[in-house]
Amino acid sequence: MAATFGPGRQRGVFRGWDRFDYVLVLSAVGLVVFGLLLIYSGTYRTYEGPPASFANPVTKQAIFAIFGIIVMLAVSKIDYHYLTHYSPVLYGISLLSLVAILLMGHSAYGSTRWFNLGPIQIQPSEFAKLATILLLAKFFSAHGGDAKDLRTLIFSLGIVAPCFALVFIQPDLGTSIVFVSVWLGVVLVAGVSRRHLFILAAVGLAVLPFAWTFFVADYQIERISVLVDPEEDPLDAGYNVIQSQIAVGSGQLTGKGLTNGEQTQLGYLKVATKDFIFSLQAEELGFAGSMVMFSLFIVLLMRGIRAAQIAGDISGQLVAVGIVILILMQAFINIAVNLSLFPVTGIPLPLVSQGGSSLVSIFVSLGLLQSIIMRHRAYRQT
């Protein structure tokens, strides 16, 4: 036995598909199906081609979902330690593609976020998030999972900072916040000293006014001020805020029914199947539908936290924590934007929004969670 498990003492031990977390997968598939219904509702009036075509947003999303599930299964099979081992390479590629996109990317709604590869658009920031999480996990694992040392803390900040900066100047305020949240969550779990955190927070607050002046684009300020008073500029930046408010509010308890929301169907709600898909959901399926969606997210996240809990080692735990925070913050910011609690920023709703890059990258991260679950320490102990 010892020979068989020799390498496994340091890496994880694969214990077979019987440990596979089906609840995690089912909640994710549930959210994807939710998304497919909403994408159908949001696009059937404008899409006129055959249903089986790749041009049909629903079909395209379903194909991406199936592809994502296959990738997830494949990633589950891989020991996550290989990925953390090669995370510097993945991280390097991500950084390069983020730099490349700044130079040549496609611009939509005033920001540069993706590459065009034929019919597929690839958004490198989606994968950069994962690469960052893996590198952070590797880094803390090498340092005994301890962020108590101020130097370690600042080094870890150095890992996040380049991605944060590149995403921030795209500009993508929401994803930048996701990066910060992931880092913060990981260092908290890695046991950062409160004193150090306060010092960093103080420095951050001191730098903030300068960052605001020099780095926050005018459009971001406008979006923030629009959130404060959307009626100020109802037809420009405030338009989406007002229309999403009306869509959400008018959904009331049970919604207007799928494909029956006037805000969506008559075109008042812009990007209704992407960043504003939650408004579509709230208008057509109401408060009740939203509660179902929230439940699915909570189950998914709790299963992710469970993965962190049972992880076999520090790197596994930190990867799981990073992924949970990644999904949590994206979902929270996206829905908060839809509910006018947060300035408009281009963050998709994980698993639900139309868009292949986000979908596949989330499935990759779910695969990572499965990989961690299937190699958890209970098995390593035996």
Add this chain to the structure above:
Amino acid sequence: MSALGGGFRSPSTPSRNRPHGNLAALRIAVIVLFGILTAQLFNMQILQGSDYARRSRENHLTRKEILPPRGLILDRNGTPLVRNVGIYTAVITPTFLPEEPEARYALYLRLETLLGVPALEIQSRVKEKEADGKGDIEFPIKEGLTKEQALALEEMTADTSGVALSIQPGREYIGGDAFSHILGYIGKQTPEEYRDLKGEGYSLNEPVGKGGVELTYQEILRGQKGATAAEQDAQGNLLKALKSRDAVPGDNVRLAIDVDLQNYIAEMLVDSLPNPVTMNQKNATQAAAVVMSAKTGEVLALVSVPTYDNNIFAQVAQRGAEYEELATNNATRPLTNKALSQALPGSTYKLITAAAALQEGNITPSTSRDIPSRILEIKGENGVIYPLVDWRAHGSGIDLTQAIAWSSNIYMFMAVCGIPNGSLQPHKAIGKDVDSSASIFAYYQRAFGMGQPTGIDIPGEDIGRVPDPAWKARNYAGPEYTDNDRDWFYADTCFTAIGQQDVLATPLQIARMTAAIATGKLFTPHVAKDILDADGKVVRTIKPDWKSVPVDEANLAAVRRGMHESVLAGAGLRAQVPGMDIAGKTGTAEFGTQRADLTYDQHAWFTGYYPYNDPEYVVTVYFDYGVGGDKAAPAAANIFSWMNQNLK
């Protein structure tokens, strides 16, 4: 496994690589963040849900108002004087235009081809509106499209968004230029008008009357707006009509004006403007005439020349130069209604003078004087002798009838001011002193409608002026005047008595006064006769409205005898029409500065009525240059004659 996965706790190892993170905080974070979202969702969907639902309906339900057809204006015999037409305007709503600049510009180019408005101009105007934050409000890019342009634009709007054809109700005035001053015109509301009308349910795009009958009877002509509700998408396309309420057409206004009489007088006055070369007068440039019923006060003709085409106001874009010329013509002021403009009334005023003197008992019809000279010399309060001039030496035994028939100034001085001294046999004034004479006389002038609006249903009439001591003191109150300027003198009353110096009256006021002499009733004149609904049924008749003048019938009859004599054998002889029994009074009002030959420019007046025994119609004619008996009387004769032959 529990769905929330919390229960699993594995035994720990002493390994340095043992996970030691605290994950409870993360679970709490999940619950708290989704709790925040749930709370906000509850707030928006449950607590404020119905409010948002209403806003959602308002968002996609669009209410479009249907403007009602405006009521027509007809002449007394039912001939329409106006026609409702559509005014086509190309409008743009920037918000609904295509997003891509190339597509937008392609659209502008199509519009340039169609309408002749440069694409660059359209582009800059759209940008301007968007910069002002008015992108969702449609604005006109070209008004007054031809029918062909309107059709082509309508076709084009089928496959483009953001451009539309707007059809505004407009008016075409088909009665001829002679009706321009009576009818007025309609046009867009000014911001000030809209502020006042908004409260009455007007929408900004509703045209309103801007003058004349169109303005006075705006509420009657307007009708009731209809509305349709339709579903509209975010690009402004109407998807389906939900419900509608039809507009109710406005009521029609039937005028007392006779279209043929009005047109006849207008042409005749224009033809009569040039003076015979023998007359010591400039050619007339402006004239006015009023024909009024002596029984009801309704106005059968209200003519002002020169006139203009009031269709110009609907086409200012195309006919701007023409309009500019009309508006700046200060010589004849064609836009001004001369029948409602004040001028020196001259000897027509002697009718009031005579009535006042008779009623005050200062003269009787048989009071007579020898008037052997044109000059009456009166010694003033300061001892200086002032000459008061008549237009001729009337001769001996001039009584009231002769004095009116031949328009004696000196007799009228005697009748009101009295003759305190001088060459003529003295006579008392109507008051105990100069001031009280002026005040008593002013009372009668006002009783005959002078110095006040007649109340005609056409806006903008002059009110005229009754000079009296109070007016004079007020008018010369400024520091540049002396007390002497402000004082009222004996001669002031005398000049007023013959319609000279400071007194002003409009042709309509003179006509109204003439009717009062003829009937004892001071009517409120009106050009509208009744209101008809869209089916032609009378819904309201404008009833005659008058007040009695404070002069006994016997005294009025004495004045009328003088008028009768004037046309039979006096100064008004040229107003005579064979077979008609007409009474009238001429007026020749001197104005301006004295010329080298000691004469003045003169306004020509004639006011009269027929039949003498049972007054039915009053006719008043005014020319800006001319002698009453030679200029206005023959024109009045033409009118009397035409009426006698043609009026039903």
